[in-house]
Amino acid sequence: MGKKSWELDRRTFLKGLGVACMLPYMEAMGGPIQQLSSMSEAPKRLCFVYFPNGVGLPPKDNPHHSLWNWFPIGRGKDYRFTKTLSPLERHRKEITIMGGLSHPKSRHLLGHLAGDTWLTGGDLRGSQYNNSISVDQVAAQHLAKHTRFPYLALSSDGGIGYKSRVSTLSFDPNGRPIPSEHRHREIFERYFAPGGGETSQLRRKSLKQEQKIVDLVLADSKRLQKKLGKNDQMKLDEYMTSLNTVEEQIKRNEKWLNVPMKDFNADHINLNPNATVDPESYIRSSFDLMVLGMQTDITRVMTYMIAREDGMGFGENYPKLALGLNKGHHSISHDKSKNHWQEWGSYDQWLAKQYAYFLDKMKSTEDEYGPLLDNTLVLYGSACSSTHDAVNYPLVLAGGKNMGVKHGTYVDFQEEFPMSNLFVSMLHTLGIPVDTFSDSTGKLETDILG
Template sequence: MKRKSWHLDRRTFIKGVGAAVLLPYMECMGMGKLSQFADAPQVPKRLCFVYFPNGVSVPGANHKKYSQWNWFPHKTGTDYEFTNSIAPLAPFKKDMTILGGLSHPNSRSVLGHIAGDTWLTGGDLRGNKYNNSISVDQLAAQKLSKHTRIPYLTLSTDGGVGYKSRASTLSFDSNGRAIPSEHRQREIFERYFSPAGGASTKERRQSLQQDKKIVDLVLEDSKSLKKRLGQNDKTKLDEYMSTLNRVEEQVKRNEKWLDVPMKEFDASRLNLSVDPVASPEDYLRSTLDLMILGFETDLTRVMTYMMAREDGLGFGDAFPKIALNLSGHHGMTHDKKTGYQERLGKYDQWLSKQFAYFLDKMKNTHDEHGSLLDNTLVLYGSCCSSTHNANNLPLILAGGKNMGLKHGSYETFDAKHIHMSNLFVSMLNTVGVNVETFADSTGALPAIFN
């Protein structure tokens, strides 16, 4: 822009800001908006993925007795009706789209539970080799992380990584290695929302310097050790080094953000002392509340949450037994006794209730840019339609009103030509991560997105 004679230069503006008289911002300072001075995007665009295991109840639309416990609606388009399984989500019809027919081609022929490792990757786990790839959240974090304190938040009910084919995380790095998830709510809050227990900036800087020294020493020793290891141990060390590199990157990031105050927030609604055995609902909602707080404070713009693990592993398998007096979730999916469709459907309904809670809080929590939900794409779903069947995945895409999404319908897609990764391509481009392909995509998703 050509400089006008009446423009004030940056130095004059800064002097005015520093003066006790608090010189007001004026048009002659040449900036359309103050946000341009900070070189920050005006409106944050976020991605969120919420996962449940083992598939859903799908007795079919023509089942005489249990058709209303079919997870998918019986009619496509905008005039579909919610079945019992997803009825709690009815108030959010205009904020969400139900997706049918999508899956990852490489996962269709594997045991359904294994497909959980590929839900966000589209990786190829067929045969004896484990060829997973980067997850969509991690690809997004590579670009969106420049705006936030932490690049992403990976959460689960059990924590850690689990093991290959039965991961306890949804996130995988650029080499297809599982990224550990976090699950202890109080530790998560203290780590990210109350760093160093409220210590002074000077004390935190000293602590960060010490962390850097420790990481540097371990990295140096590891590089020396690698020269003397066999191939298997080298592989294990490489995985360890990847984790350590992430720690190093976060230490540097923490140092960068040390002098930037976090947005003020109200933590009174948080319950960080939940007993999951007494109330699985409160336990899940405690994590969902932390996620909402993370978006509200712009801690990160990328989150994943695995509400429970596949194949009966982990504590989440007991949720239907504790909350609804049913059996374990994985066992329910194999139960073929009379009425099993309704029993499984009731747990689907309970899970939908928790997701409805999340959507309600996201919709009614506002930052300076409006409703959190309107600036966030949220994908909810599983890696199976019914247990062991990794086709026609149950998926709901919600939010993103301010990003041009058109919701309110149930859309189905031709599995031969349109893959779940097409959805990821559209989601990535919508939040400003420009890609032409992801995994086995054949293009963008031909609906919903402008």
């Protein structure tokens, strides 16, 4: 039987933009860019770094508490680091440690599920998956007009994973996960190679061809939509939303085609790290690419998921590979053996070392406005505390000196303020005028962010 005139080949797809868009299986199948060069103000940037499975929090009556508790001893400016966060000691003046914040709708979830809501505050209770836009995407909507790309979403595993165990931190306005990237050489060639690795003339021709394909598929999809049932229409709507995003990036690429990249040196970046052999090199290469992205101002919004929840993906074996432990990260978080707290604390410390490396790079790398860290807000943390409880999120905020951020303290909010209040304050610090985000009740009650 021949194909009906309105049927679309599911293998119709687009490539070349870092995205592959393919029609989903259906029942019926059987704003203007503002060039940075014209700006006089320093760019304001936002970055999120995530780790899974919570942190080690030995009870106060346990001798390991003063050694391996993730949160410091004492509060305010006179706090004392335990061994766990000691790698951040040299950045004491550039960081604020926060405890007590969480998302109200996630507090009674298994901590692993709360990972999906770390930047959204969405509602995953019950049988429905009602996630919402992530705060980085809110920022991207406001800051994208200045840069070649609206955002950069990285992880150690790439893609989106699946509901309740995602491998990305970013979610679109409909609460759908945005695929993350993890292949370093491909990321470098896609975002930093002049013209995407092609000459200007070839790149222009490629963009025109991509636009023709998008126009063709959009036109066919709109004709097809009238003939579909309700379920298929919903699937097609999701597909067309993705396709519209591709179309927007094509237009963005065309506008930036003749704007030269800033000069940079990437000789120090390892573009072929192996997460199954040397996780430290793998993570640090990701950070190096992020720093390069800020230095060249290709984007001002970034997310990086160091590893996935619940022992999935490459990150589960990082403690074995990096520290020679005989258990993975998720296994350590559930273990109750004699060396439990020391092992967990040692791995938390190793993660803190990687974050400290990132801050080192941000502090020592400058653009025309000074150290990158001074014009960037960086939030490091997890969506649960000890034993995967989705409360008392362990958080370290860094940077933003030139935006008026005041660091040097450990703040324990204790009464479980909505974490979305922190997001509202961070957005305000970036000059993004939002009144609310998710379930926020206002700005965070602190003078750290003004």
